[in-house]
Amino acid sequence: MANSQAICTSFKVEILLGQHQLGTATLTSRSSLTSPTTDTVKAALFLVSGSLGAATTAYSATSEVSGTNYTAGGVTVTNATAPTSSGTTAFWTPSASLSWTTVTLATAFDCVLVYNSTQSNRAIGVYTFGSTTITGGNLTITMPTNDSSNALLRIA
Amino acid sequence: MIQTTHGPMDEADLVRSDGVDDGPERFVLWTEYALPDGEVVYRTESGFAKTALTSSADANGMITTDEQDGRGIVMVPESELEKVSGANDGPDSYETWIEYRRPDSDKVIHRSASIGLKLRNPLFTTQGQVGG
Numbered sequence: 001m002a003n004s005q006a007i008c009t010s011f012k013v014e015i016l017l018g019q020h021q022l023g024t025a026t027l028t029s030r031s032s033l034t035s036p037t038t039d040t041v042k043a044a045l046f047l048v049s050g051s052l053g054a055a056t057t058a059y060s061a062t063s064e065v066s067g068t069n070y071t072a073g074g075v076t077v078t079n080a081t082a083p084t085s086s087g088t089t090a091f092w093t094p095s096a097s098l099s100w101t102t103v104t105l106a107t108a109f110d111c112v113l114v115y116n117s118t119q120s121n122r123a124i125g126v127y128t129f130g131s132t133t134i135t136g137g138n139l140t141i142t143m144p145t146n147d148s149s150n151a152l153l154r155i156a
Numbered sequence: 157m158i159q160t161t162h163g164p165m166d167e168a169d170l171v172r173s174d175g176v177d178d179g180p181e182r183f184v185l186w187t188e189y190a191l192p193d194g195e196v197v198y199r200t201e202s203g204f205a206k207t208a209l210t211s212s213a214d215a216n217g218m219i220t221t222d223e224q225d226g227r228g229i230v231m232v233p234e235s236e237l238e239k240v241s242g243a244n245d246g247p248d249s250y251e252t253w254i255e256y257r258r259p260d261s262d263k264v265i266h267r268s269a270s271i272g273l274k275l276r277n278p279l280f281t282t283q284g285q286v287g288g
Contacts, residue, residue, distance in 0.1 A: 129249030136222035137268030
């Protein structure tokens with residue numbers, strides 16, 4: 001098996017079911033009608049030996065990386081910019097790069113799963129990159145420009 | 157509406173093209189809208205520069221390592237280490253990395269990396285298309 005880049009099929013369905021809330025809702029929230037909240041999005045790293053892809057429905061620790069200063073479940077994604085649209089394309093991108101500092105991840109990894117930790121860890125997207133390792137150092141996954149042509153998550 | 161070189165135009169009246177220029181120095185995603193005769197009236201692009209990591213030293217010139225002693229993570233002056241940096245230009249990403257070793261050892265005691273994702277247009281459509 002191998003990891004493959006995809007927006008998870010389950011996420012497409014869950015958008016229609018209203019099971020993800022990446023920005024504060026204007027009218028209603030599942031938490032409160034008067035104090036709407038934004039779901040917490042997280043990002044976790046997975047080994048080359050993993051099999052994440054379109055069929056991934058939720059975060060699982062199976063095949064997740066492990067090492068010094070890496071916390072299972074990954075990091076909280078900075079989400080200061082709510083989803084929006086331009087033309088016929090809706091889009092969303094984390095408002096800061098994904099970063100891990102002073103980590104040692106000795107076993108090769110090649111993908112990051114972005115998922116909704118507020119909503120039962122439901123999967124959002126799997127993003128692959130070249131196999132790499134980190135030794136007592138920093139890993140940065142740079143986020144693209146948040147627009148309809150480049151955003152991390154685009155629904156056209 | 158698209159703000160074109162001829163003023164605002166309805167997106168439905170234009171022909172959209174998306175592409176990728178994967179050059180030696182930059183990775184660029186672009187989108188163009190053209191009139192039916194081919195004249196490009198709107199273009200937007202973004203991406204990232206394929207720049208190298210040049211140092212992992214902190215403000216004091218120290219490098220963190222994967223080693224620990226009784227006081228915690230071992231820090232070593234950058235000037236005492238051998239440094240190698242490079243890049244891996246793959247189909248899904250551009251990784252720039254930097255490694256440090258002690259002069260008398262082949263063991264990498266620090267490796268940092270920065271990854272730019274080569275996302276294609278469109279990444280996801282309602283038809284489920286991925287890549288492009």
